[in-house]
Amino acid sequence: xxxxxxxxxxxxxxxxxxxxxxxxxxxxxxxxxxxxxxxxxxxxxxxxxxxxxxxxxxxxxxxxxxxxxxxxxxxxxxxxxxxxxxxxxxxxxxxxxxxxxxxxxxxxxxxxxxxxxxxxxxxxxxxxxxxxxxxxxxxxxxxxxxxxxxxxxxxxxxxxxxxxxxxxxxxxxxxxxxxxxxxxxxxxxxxxxxxxxxxxxxxxxxxxxxxxxxxxxxxxx
Numbered sequence: 001x002x003x004x005x006x007x008x009x010x011x012x013x014x015x016x017x018x019x020x021x022x023x024x025x026x027x028x029x030x031x032x033x034x035x036x037x038x039x040x041x042x043x044x045x046x047x048x049x050x051x052x053x054x055x056x057x058x059x060x061x062x063x064x065x066x067x068x069x070x071x072x073x074x075x076x077x078x079x080x081x082x083x084x085x086x087x088x089x090x091x092x093x094x095x096x097x098x099x100x101x102x103x104x105x106x107x108x109x110x111x112x113x114x115x116x117x118x119x120x121x122x123x124x125x126x127x128x129x130x131x132x133x134x135x136x137x138x139x140x141x142x143x144x145x146x147x148x149x150x151x152x153x154x155x156x157x158x159x160x161x162x163x164x165x166x167x168x169x170x171x172x173x174x175x176x177x178x179x180x181x182x183x184x185x186x187x188x189x190x191x192x193x194x195x196x197x198x199x200x201x202x203x204x205x206x207x208x209x210x211x212x213x214x215x216x217x218x219x220x221x
Contacts, residue, residue: 006030039093042077052076053099061161062134063105068168069141069177085114104128142177152176153199163206185221
């Protein structure tokens with residue numbers, strides 16, 4: 001079992017409580033900040049390197065949530081960028097990983113173009129997946145990974161992070177995308193995509209106060 005983040009993020013007392021349920025023990029992955037925690041997680045889970053690496057903005061949540069959609073297709077660590085680019089420890093981890101492909105989530109106003117330049121200088125193929133806003137970016141990831149069919153689709157609010165975060169493993173297991181949506185309606189482009197892929201099941205994540213039934217009925221904004 002893994003705990004992500006230091007005691008300031010997740011209390012130390014939780015380790016002992018979780019140990020009762022974890023037959024192989026509890027491993028805490030942490031760093032001095034969120035960027036360093038991402039690096040520590042990458043180093044622990046991909047000790048021999050990774051063919052793919054995904055980059056998302058570290059001080060905003062939506063694109064990092066949406067990144068869960070592509071990870072089954074391009075498995076590898078998610079590392080975080082600050083508004084000004086990658087810090088030294090993240091660059092060092094990328095060099096250790098020796099990826100062939102880098103997937104940057106969000107436009108240049110979210111993850112600066114300097115990040116693409118740094119990957120290109122290392123001989124890494126760069127793919128930027130982005131839309132004009134958080135909803136369009138999550139849709140672009142879904143279109144890329146599930147272009148013609150998706151049996152299960154998960155809808156989560158784009159206004160806050162907890163529900164989209166916890167549903168990530170379920171989406172990976174079900175081989176379905178996570179689509180971010182406003183709380184009370186559906187972006188028209190997202191509705192068009194859903195009509196195209198014709199999911200057998202649409203899962204609304206969270207209560208009606210977080211995501212209304214209208215979103216599940218594809219009522220467009």
